Amino acid sequence: MSSESINPIVSYSKADPELGPITSQVHVDNVHVTSILSHKDITINVDHMVDNDEAMVLAMGYKQEFDREFSLWSIFAVSFSVLGLLPSIAACFDYQQLVIGMSPIPWLLAVFFVTSVAYSLAEIASAFPVSTGTPYAVSQLAPPKYKAYLTWLTCWANWLCQITGMPSVNYSGACMMLALRTYCQPDYVPTNGQIYGLTTAINVTHGFIASLPTLWAARINSLGTIVNILFLVIVFIMILAGNDRVAMYDGSIPKFNPNSIAWSLENQTDFPQGIAMLMSFLGVIWAMSGYDSPFHLAEETTHANIAAPKAIVLTSTVGGVIGFIFMIAISYTLVDIDLIAADPEGLGQPFVSYLTQIMKKDMVIAATAFTIVSSYFMGESCLLAASRVTWAYSRDGLFPGSKWWKIVSPLTKTPIIAVWVNVVLGQLFLLLMFAGDTAIGAIFSVGGIAGFVSFTMPTLLKITYARNTFQPGPWNLGRLSTPIGAVSCAFVLVMIPILCFPYTTGSDLNAQSMNWTAVVFFGPLLMASIWFVVDAHKWYVGPKSNIDESDITYGDTPDVIDGREKDESLEYSDEKK
Secondary structure, eight states, X not given: OOGGGOOSSEEOOOOBTTTBSOXXXXXXXXXXXXXXXXXXXXXXXESSOOOHHHHHHHHTTOOOOSOOOBOHHHHHHHHHHHHOHHHHHHHTGGGTHHHHOSOSHHHHHHHHHHHHHHHHHHHHHHHSOSTTOHHHHHHHHSOTTTHHHHHXXXXXXXXXXXXXXXXXXXXXXXXXXXXXXXXXXXXXOOOHHHHHHHHHHHHHHHHHHHTSOHHHHHHHHHHHHHHHHHHHHHHHXXXXXXXXXXXXXXXXXXXXXXXXXXXXXOOOSSSOHHHHHHHHHXXXXXXXXXXXXXXXXXXXXXXXXXXXXXXXXXXXXHHHHHHHHHHHHHHHHOOOHHHHHHXXXXXXXXXXXXXXXXXXXXXXXXHHHHHHHHHHHHHHHHHHHHHHXXXXXXXXXXSTTHHHHTOOOTTTSSOHHHHHHHHHHHHHHHGGGGGOHHHHHHHHHHHHHHHHHXXXXXXXXXXXXXXXXXXXXXXXXXGGHHHHHHHHHHHHHHHHHHTTOOSOOGGGOOTTTSOTHIIIIIHHHHHHHHHHHHTGGGTOOSOOOOSOGGGEEESOOOSEETTEEOOTTOOOOGGGO
């Protein structure tokens, strides 16, 4: 055996009369990771053979409870499905084109900053490859005095991001289904009750899929990614090749808009154009959300400290480029943005209204159907990621009822209770639709703000308080870590208040047109903060190990590894796995 094959993480020993039939020992301080068990000279004794993936999660302070059935492709499949570019672009017409016009410029600008946030998050995911995600990183990077509160706040922010994902996606998908019926049957007008019922049916089917064994869920999400990519390409081709504007408008307009129109900005708000531009970033932020999903699937992924960050980077980069190309296609074919805003056909879906301006009826039906199918897979991926977050936070005792929510089914090896908790919460969020379009629209804004707060909290700490102590993982940004992190934090600081702005001002602003994001997001965070001050500070300390104390020994790092003497000069590197 060469020295390179020696594993400094795990050693194997014979049965000990006091400790029982130990077959593996994980030496936490030999693992290239900062964790809640680090720097305590801890050895974890395990009664089975341990590979490096399990050794990593044990060193982070947790038992390996899931099967590691996800690969780099599988978690990329989940995150790209959560991204769901085609249904996301369709759902966000209200928040981009109907704010600043048809130009792709807002997408190009926003995606640059969104990608910087994603790259910083990827570096964090490599350093802390555990399903708890950013709160775990915050607990290790924050000043000791504020560690518990900042971790608590990050947990609640990220959880709000996760639990609003599925209901917002499925609400949009249900609206698109019913808009298609209205397009085919003009006298049909869907009620809120019908939209709620259809969205509920979609949520329930997603609940059953997310409860399946990990391998099945991974395969379904891989299928969803293939479908999303395929349908995205098909609809893109339909928009360009199936564009029938010349015939539909009797030759009064060309097949494609000239550059002066395609790249023009048209402020649809009461704010100055610069502010309107920033407000339109919500469409990009929401459409590009989901790149954090690999982080929350880390404990189900092989070589997570490399696969998870790579999947995050791939999702944000590939998604950003493809989305920009798609936006160019829209800008060169869209006929009348004001007519889409007026919605004379009563479709209630701007994207479908856009398709009716450039395509014949059969093509509109086909393109909308492809978008609906993509939306279905997107919603399922959102629930899968959200359920893992709920499970991980329950493992740390964050919620009332955590002892039930953290249960992993022995049959499927998945957190079934956490799945259905998310389904129920999604149903409660959907009740906002009965308060009007602006109220239900708040769950889109909340997802953007909540995600940003959670994603950038560890980045902010990494470049400030922990700038000299942060220990990067095998995937890192090197010298660009601080500059990219600074850009990410500055962008989020600007966008948080912007995403709370209403689209009207003065006498036009009323309860119906008010942006309720501040209430829906900051209200729960305020209540969580009050709870922490009044009670939770007494018992919540952040992530806590679920490894049995009887399996932990202190100051007992053996001198023999894999049957050979320990090589003191050997340092852990991921290539030696």
